[in-house]
Amino acid sequence: MEVPWLHLIPLLPLVGAAICGLLGRWLPRAGLYVVALMSVLLSFLVGTHAFFQLDENTARLHQLAFNWFSAGGLHVDMAFTLDRLSGALTLVVTGVGFLIHVYSVGYMEDDPGYWRYFAYLNLFIAAMLTLVLGDNLVAMFVGWEGVGLCSYLLIGFWYTDEEKAYAGRKAFVVNRIGDFAFLIGIFVLFNATGTVSFAQLDAAPLGLGVASMAALCLFIGAVGKSAQLPLYVWLPDAMAGPTPVSALIHAATMVTAGVYMVARLSHLYVSAPGVMALVAIVGALTALWAALIGTSQNDIKKVLAYSTVSQLGFMFIGVGVGAFFAGTMHLITHAFFKACLFLGSGAVIHGLHGEQDMTRMGGLRKYMPSTRTTFLVATVAITGILPISGFFSKDEILAQALHTRAFNFLTLTPNGTTHLGFLGPAIYVVGSLTALLTSFYMWRCYFLTFSGEYRGPDSVHPHEAPPVMTGPLWILAALSILGLVLGLPEHWVRGTFLERFNWEAFTARVFSTPRSGAPEEFTPFIGYAIALAMGWAGFAASHRLYFIRGLAGDEALTQAIPRLRRALFAKLYVDEFYDWLIVRPTWKLARTLWNIVDATIIDGLFVNGVAQLVAWVAALARRFQNGDVQRYAAVTAVGVLALVYVFLVRGP
Amino acid sequence: MEAILFYIFAIGVLVAGAQVILRRNPIYGAVSLAGAFFFLAGIYVLLSAHLIAILQIIVYAGAVMVLFVFVIMLLNLKEEELGEQRVTFWKAAGVAAVVATAGVLVWRALGPAYPTDPSQIRDNAVAMSAQGFGGVKAVGKVLYLSSVLPFEITSLLLLVAVVAAVVVAKGKI
Amino acid sequence: MTDFFYSHQPQHYLVLAALLFALGAAGVVLRRNAIIVLLSIELMLNAVNLSFLAFTRFPLVANPPMPGGIQQGHAATFFVIATAAAEAAVGLAIIIAVFRSRLSINVDEFDTLKF
Numbered sequence: 001m002e003v004p005w006l007h008l009i010p011l012l013p014l015v016g017a018a019i020c021g022l023l024g025r026w027l028p029r030a031g032l033y034v035v036a037l038m039s040v041l042l043s044f045l046v047g048t049h050a051f052f053q054l055d056e057n058t059a060r061l062h063q064l065a066f067n068w069f070s071a072g073g074l075h076v077d078m079a080f081t082l083d084r085l086s087g088a089l090t091l092v093v094t095g096v097g098f099l100i101h102v103y104s105v106g107y108m109e110d111d112p113g114y115w116r117y118f119a120y121l122n123l124f125i126a127a128m129l130t131l132v133l134g135d136n137l138v139a140m141f142v143g144w145e146g147v148g149l150c151s152y153l154l155i156g157f158w159y160t161d162e163e164k165a166y167a168g169r170k171a172f173v174v175n176r177i178g179d180f181a182f183l184i185g186i187f188v189l190f191n192a193t194g195t196v197s198f199a200q201l202d203a204a205p206l207g208l209g210v211a212s213m214a215a216l217c218l219f220i221g222a223v224g225k226s227a228q229l230p231l232y233v234w235l236p237d238a239m240a241g242p243t244p245v246s247a248l249i250h251a252a253t254m255v256t257a258g259v260y261m262v263a264r265l266s267h268l269y270v271s272a273p274g275v276m277a278l279v280a281i282v283g284a285l286t287a288l289w290a291a292l293i294g295t296s297q298n299d300i301k302k303v304l305a306y307s308t309v310s311q312l313g314f315m316f317i318g319v320g321v322g323a324f325f326a327g328t329m330h331l332i333t334h335a336f337f338k339a340c341l342f343l344g345s346g347a348v349i350h351g352l353h354g355e356q357d358m359t360r361m362g363g364l365r366k367y368m369p370s371t372r373t374t375f376l377v378a379t380v381a382i383t384g385i386l387p388i389s390g391f392f393s394k395d396e397i398l399a400q401a402l403h404t405r406a407f408n409f410l411t412l413t414p415n416g417t418t419h420l421g422f423l424g425p426a427i428y429v430v431g432s433l434t435a436l437l438t439s440f441y442m443w444r445c446y447f448l449t450f451s452g453e454y455r456g457p458d459s460v461h462p463h464e465a466p467p468v469m470t471g472p473l474w475i476l477a478a479l480s481i482l483g484l485v486l487g488l489p490e491h492w493v494r495g496t497f498l499e500r501f502n503w504e505a506f507t508a509r510v511f512s513t514p515r516s517g518a519p520e521e522f523t524p525f526i527g528y529a530i531a532l533a534m535g536w537a538g539f540a541a542s543h544r545l546y547f548i549r550g551l552a553g554d555e556a557l558t559q560a561i562p563r564l565r566r567a568l569f570a571k572l573y574v575d576e577f578y579d580w581l582i583v584r585p586t587w588k589l590a591r592t593l594w595n596i597v598d599a600t601i602i603d604g605l606f607v608n609g610v611a612q613l614v615a616w617v618a619a620l621a622r623r624f625q626n627g628d629v630q631r632y633a634a635v636t637a638v639g640v641l642a643l644v645y646v647f648l649v650r651g652p
Numbered sequence: 653m654e655a656i657l658f659y660i661f662a663i664g665v666l667v668a669g670a671q672v673i674l675r676r677n678p679i680y681g682a683v684s685l686a687g688a689f690f691f692l693a694g695i696y697v698l699l700s701a702h703l704i705a706i707l708q709i710i711v712y713a714g715a716v717m718v719l720f721v722f723v724i725m726l727l728n729l730k731e732e733e734l735g736e737q738r739v740t741f742w743k744a745a746g747v748a749a750v751v752a753t754a755g756v757l758v759w760r761a762l763g764p765a766y767p768t769d770p771s772q773i774r775d776n777a778v779a780m781s782a783q784g785f786g787g788v789k790a791v792g793k794v795l796y797l798s799s800v801l802p803f804e805i806t807s808l809l810l811l812v813a814v815v816a817a818v819v820v821a822k823g824k825i
Numbered sequence: 826m827t828d829f830f831y832s833h834q835p836q837h838y839l840v841l842a843a844l845l846f847a848l849g850a851a852g853v854v855l856r857r858n859a860i861i862v863l864l865s866i867e868l869m870l871n872a873v874n875l876s877f878l879a880f881t882r883f884p885l886v887a888n889p890p891m892p893g894g895i896q897q898g899h900a901a902t903f904f905v906i907a908t909a910a911a912e913a914a915v916g917l918a919i920i921i922a923v924f925r926s927r928l929s930i931n932v933d934e935f936d937t938l939k940f
Contacts, residue, residue: 627936634746634854641749648760662841673852678860685864699882704902716913723917746854754847761839794900798893806907813911821918
C-alpha cells in the first residue's frame with residue numbers, strides 16, 4: 001500500500017538533528033530538549049500508526065520518497081518499506097530511542113556539549129530508521145554508513161581525551177572493513193540480477209555460486225557492524241562514549257543492523273546454505289569467545305559490552321540455522337533488557353561520580369533501590385533463570401539450532417561425503433555452554449555491584465539517579481518482562497488474546513524457509529528444562545563465589561586457573577595480535593610510501609625538480625643576453641646569411 | 653668611356669670604404685667616408701640620377717660628414733684610450749657571415765637572372781630621358797604628387813631628430 | 826666593355842652595392858669605436874641607395890605598377906638620405922651623452938642592458 005507520509009519517520013529525527021546541531025548552541029536548554037525528544041516521539045507515533053495499518057490484507061506500506069539517481073542500468077530510489085519486520089524494529093528503535101533520549105536529559109546535564117550530543121543522537125535515530133525502512137540495498141547502505149558515522153561521533157564525543165577519540169576512530173576503521181565487503185556484496189547482487197531493490201531481489205532467481213558470494217560479502221559487512229569474530233574489537237573500546245550511547249547504539253540498535261540485514265535478505269541466504277552454516281558457526285564461536293572474556297572483566301561497561309557481543313552471536317546463530325524469526329525475536333528482547341542493563345550501569349556510574357570499576361563498587365542496593373531492582377529484572381531476563389522475555393528468545397534460538405534441517409544436505413567439499421547435519425546439535429551444545437557462562441558472568445556483575453558491602457573510597461557518596469533517569473529504567477524493565485509474549489509456544493496461546501503477539505506467527509510470511517525444509521517438530525519442554533538448568537547452574541556458581549565471598553571469589557577463581565584468568569583478563573590478547581598483524585605493518589607501509597612516493601618522488605622529483613630544471617634552463621638562456629650590441633649584430637648577420645641562403649640559393 | 657668612369661669610381665668607393673673600417677683614427681674614417689660619398693655621387697650620375705647625386709653631395713658629404721667631424725673633434729679622444737681589439741668567436745662568425753652574404757649576392761647578381769641577348773634588353777631610361785629622367789622636375793613631381801605623405805612624414809621625422817639631438821646631447825635642459 | 830653603358834644591365838652596380846654593404850656590416854661588427862660603427866652604418870645605407878638607383882635605371886618590367894612610375898626609386902632614395910641624416914644626428918647626440926657619463930666610446934663597455 002502506497003502512503004505519502006512514511007518518510008516522516010526518518011525525516012523528523014533528521015530535522016531534529018539539524019536544529020539541534022545548527023542552532024543548539026544558542027537555543028535555551030529546555031527548548032533543545034523539547035526539539036530533540038519531540039522529534040523522536042513524533043517519529044514513534046507515526047511509526048505506531050503505520051504499524052497498526054498492517055493487517056491481513058496489507059503486508060507492507062511503501063513510499064517512494066524521490067528518485068535518487070540512474071547510472072547506466074542502475075536505478076536507485078530513496079524509497080521506504082514498512083512491513084511487519086521493519087515495522088516492529090521501527091517501534092523498537094524509536095521507542096527505546098525515546099526512552100534513552102529522556103534518560104540522556106539527566107545523564108548529560110552537566111556536560112557543556114549537550115546540544116552536540118542530542119544532535120548526534122537524533123541523527124543516529126534518523127540513520128537507523130533509514131537503514132531499517134530502506135526499500136533497497138543502497139538506501140539501507142546509506143543508513144548503514146550513517147549509523148557508523150554517528151557511532152564514531154558519539155564514541156569520540158569527549159574528543160579532547162585522546163583515548164576516547166582513538167576508540168571512535170577504531171570503531172570507524174573496523175566498521176569500514178565490513179562496509180567495504182558490504183559494497184562488494186551489493187555489486188555482486190546488482191551484477192547478477194540488475195536490481196538492488198529488496199522486492200525485486202526476492203523474486204530473482206540466483207545461482208548457488210553467485211548467491212554464496214553475495215551472501216558472504218554482505219555477511220562480512222554484518223560481522224563488522226554487529227561486532228562478530230574477528231571484527232568485534234571495536235565494541236569494547238566503544239564504551240569510551242557516554243553510557244546512553246552505549247545503550248542505544250551498541251546494545252539495542254546499531255549492532256543489530258547486521259542481524260536485520262540477514263533477516264531482510266532471508267531469500268538470498270536460504271539460497272546459499274553454505275554461508276548460512278558459516279553465519280551460525282561464526283555466531284556460536286563469537287558467543288562463546290565473548291562470554292569467556294566477559295567473565296574476567298572488572299569494568300562494568302566492558303562486561304556489558306562483551307555480553308552484547310555474545311548475545312549478538314546468539315542472534316546470528318538464530319538466523320544462521322534458518323530460524324530468522326528466532327534471531328529477530330531475540331533482537332527485540334535483547335534491545336529491552338540490554339538497554340535496561342546499560343542504563344542501569346549508567347545510573348550506577350552517575351551515582352558514583354564516574355566510577356566504573358566493579359572492584360570499587362558493592363553494596364549499592366542500599367543506595368540505589370530503583371536501579372537495583374531494574375538491573376535485577378534485566379539480569380533475570382538475560383540469564384533466563386525465570387521465564388521472562390530473554391528466556392524464551394534465547395531458548396527458541398537454541399532449540400531451533402538443535403532441530404534445524406538447514407544443514408542436512410551440506411557437505412564439507414562439493415562432492416564429499418562428510419555431511420554437516422551435525423552442525424545443528426554442535427551449535428546447540430556451544431550455545432548452551434555459552435548460556436551457562438552468560439548466567440555466570442551476568443550474576444557476577446550484579447553481585448559485585450549491588451551485593452555485599454561498599455568497597456569504594458569514602459569520599460564518594462553513592463546516590464540514586466534522578467527520576468528522569470530511573471523512569472526509563474522502570475519502563476524498560478517492564479518491557480523486559482512483557483516481552484515474553486513474543487516467544488510463548490504457539491500451542492499455549494492459541495485461541496487467546498496473546499495469539500497475535502506471537503512473533504513467529506506474526507512474521508510467518510516475511511521470511512523464507514531453508515531449502516532443506518522447515519525444522520523438525522518438537523516439544524519445547526526438554527529444551528526449557530535444559531536452558532533453565534544452565535541458567536541456574538551459572539547463577540549458583542556465581543552466587544557461591546561472589547554473593548557470599550564478594551571480590552574474594554575472583555581470587556579463588558584466579559588461584560584455580562591462573563593462566564586462563566590472566567589471558568581472559570587481557571581479553572585473550574586479540575587487540576595485541578591485531579596490532580602486530582595489521583596495524584603496525586600498515587603504519588610501516590604508510591610511512592615507507594610517504595617517504596618514497598611523497599617526499600622523494602613528488603616533492604623532490606616533480607615539484608623541486610621542475611623548479612631546478614627551470615632554474616638550470618634559465619641559467620643557460622641567460623648567457624644569450626650579455627649586453628654586447630656588436631655580438632647581437634654579428635648574430636643578426638648570421639641570421640641574415642641563413643635567410644639569404646634559403647631565399648637566394650635554394651629558392652623559396 | 654662610361655665603363656672606365658664606372659671602374660674608377662667603383663675602385664675609389666671600395667678603397668675609401670675599406671679605409672673607413674680599417675683606420676684607427678676616426679677622423680681618417682670620416683674623411684674617407686666623405687671621399688666615398690663623392691665617388692658614389694659620380695656613380696649616381698652614371699645612373700642618370702642627377703638630383704640624387706647632387707643631394708648626396710650637399711646633404712651627405714656636406715652636412716652629415718661635417719657633423720661627424722665636429723663630434724669627433726668635440727670628443728677629442730686620445731689614441732691609446734681605445735684599448736686593445738679583441739676578436740671573439742662571434743665577431744669572427746659575424747664577419748664571415750657578412751662576407752658569405754656578400755658572396756651570395758654577388759654570385760646571384762652576376763648569375764643568369766639577366767638576359768644577355770641584346771634583343772631582349774630594354775632600357776626604359778633612354779626613352780624617358782626626354783622627360784628628364786632623374787632630373788629635378790621629374791623627381792619633384794613624384795615627391796609632391798604621389799608620395800607626398802612620406803614626404804611630410806620625413807619632414808616631421810627631421811624635426812623630431814633635431815629636437816632629440818639637442819635634448820640628448822645637451823645634458824642639462 | 827665597349828657597349829658597357831648600353832648593356833642595360835645593373836649587375837655591376839649591384840655587385841658594387843653588395844661589396845659596399847659587406848664592408849659596412851663588417852665595420853659594424855668589428856670596430857669598437859662607436860663613431861666608426863655609425864660611419865659603417867652610413868656606408869651600408871649608401872649601398873642600399875646604390876641598389877635602389879640601379880633598379881630604377883634598369884627596371885625589370887616596362888611600366889611598373891607604382892604610383893608615379895619608375896621615378897619612385899629616386900623618391901625612395903631621397904627618403905633614405907633624409908632618414909640617414911636624422912639618424913646620424915641622433916646617434917651622435919647619444920654618443921655625446923654616453924661619453925659624458927662614461928668617458929669612453931668603446932662599445933664593448935656599453936653592456937649594462939643585460940640580466
